[in-house]
Amino acid sequence: MNAQALHLPEAADFDTASIRPSRTFEICNHLLDDHAALERFYSDNGYLFFRDVLDPRSVRDARQAMLDIAADEFGLVEKGDPLGRWTGKAHVAWSEELPVFAGISRKLVEHPANQDLLAKILGEKACMVPMVQYRLYPPNGPVTMVHQDGFYSPGIQDYRPLWIPLVSCPREVGGLTVAVGQHRKGYLHNVAKPNPFPIPEGAIEEDSWATIAYEPGDLLVVHPCSPHAGLPNTSDRLRISFDTRVQSAARPSAFAATVASVTPSSVTVTADDPVVGTITLSVDPESYLRPVSRGRREPFETFTEYTVPGMHLVVVREGTRCAMLREGSQP
Numbered sequence: 001m002n003a004q005a006l007h008l009p010e011a012a013d014f015d016t017a018s019i020r021p022s023r024t025f026e027i028c029n030h031l032l033d034d035h036a037a038l039e040r041f042y043s044d045n046g047y048l049f050f051r052d053v054l055d056p057r058s059v060r061d062a063r064q065a066m067l068d069i070a071a072d073e074f075g076l077v078e079k080g081d082p083l084g085r086w087t088g089k090a091h092v093a094w095s096e097e098l099p100v101f102a103g104i105s106r107k108l109v110e111h112p113a114n115q116d117l118l119a120k121i122l123g124e125k126a127c128m129v130p131m132v133q134y135r136l137y138p139p140n141g142p143v144t145m146v147h148q149d150g151f152y153s154p155g156i157q158d159y160r161p162l163w164i165p166l167v168s169c170p171r172e173v174g175g176l177t178v179a180v181g182q183h184r185k186g187y188l189h190n191v192a193k194p195n196p197f198p199i200p201e202g203a204i205e206e207d208s209w210a211t212i213a214y215e216p217g218d219l220l221v222v223h224p225c226s227p228h229a230g231l232p233n234t235s236d237r238l239r240i241s242f243d244t245r246v247q248s249a250a251r252p253s254a255f256a257a258t259v260a261s262v263t264p265s266s267v268t269v270t271a272d273d274p275v276v277g278t279i280t281l282s283v284d285p286e287s288y289l290r291p292v293s294r295g296r297r298e299p300f301e302t303f304t305e306y307t308v309p310g311m312h313l314v315v316v317r318e319g320t321r322c323a324m325l326r327e328g329s330q331p
């Protein structure tokens with residue numbers, strides 16, 4: 001996994017429910033036209049928060065698509081209820097990447113006005129990392145445990161994780177909380193514990209947690225090393241959001257691809273993007289192999305048994321090396 005992570009076999013796990021955000025995000029809209037200042041804020045604080053910056057129609061369309069799925073697929077809301085009030089029906093675990101969501105995030109991220117915004121944030125033209133989690137979180141459901149995105153996604157270069165609320169999220173609806181400034185501590189996941197390698201108690205300063213009352217149109221950019229977590233939803237409505245990442249469009253290191261062939265130490269894939277084309281990458285014991293299920297790392301030794309031609313995966317390359325193979329997502 002990651003060499004810089006913690007190794008504390010005796011430590012107690014961090015309790016996400018103990019987080020009490022005491023800080024509010026600073027609004028960074030004024031930094032959009034000063035890239036150096038924006039980068040400085042991001043590297044000092046480990047987040048960027050922008051108020052009401054996404055194209056309103058693109059946000060409305062994404063919200064409507066997710067509300068329709070919440071009603072039609074999961075029965076979580078009544079069809080047509082614009083407030084997204086919860087019906088009381090339990091949600092299906094591991095639904096965040098189901099094919100029914102495909103296209104919703106791509107449409108928003110690739111909207112021309114949003115592309116202009118993301119280019120300002122990244123400092124160059126942005127493209128999607130094809131990994132998205134679509135969240136329809138009913139009241140009192142489990143919250144996302146505290147984690148650092150970069151720990152689980154080795155090899156992706158210079159990407160920006162994006163968290164996008166599609167409904168109003170005042171504090172009672174929950175939303176994301178970020179431990180400000182704590183990204184400078186490196187990876188805090190405890191590799192002495194089994195997957196998902198929970199961050200230990202005491203690793204994050206208690207008074208570093210920040211959040212805000214989110215509104216649709218807002219955009220939160222998280223640093224890949226920033227600890228963050230979901231806050232509990234104690235309202236009567238769904239918390240509807242999705243999270244994805246953007247990277248350099250000129251040098252994408254993460255892309256969707258179909259497996260063409262495998263050997264015990266290499267994989268040949270054909271990327272969806274013709275610019276990347278068909279390439280062969282070396283696979284080694286450090287490659288983060290989770291092609292079957294995104295939640296499970298597979299052993300290197302049996303690579304050719306579970307990696308099957310025809311699989312549609314997310315591939316992360318580091319030069320000619322495969323840094324990660326991951327179960328396909330639904331951008």
Ligand SMILES: O=C(O)CCC(=O)C(=O)O
Nearest residue numbers: 135144149162163230243
């Ligand atoms: O929405 C959540 O609860 C978690 C989101 C998250 O982990 C992320 O955006 O990276």
Ligand SMILES: [Fe+2]
Nearest residue numbers: 147148149228
């Ligand atoms: Fe995350």
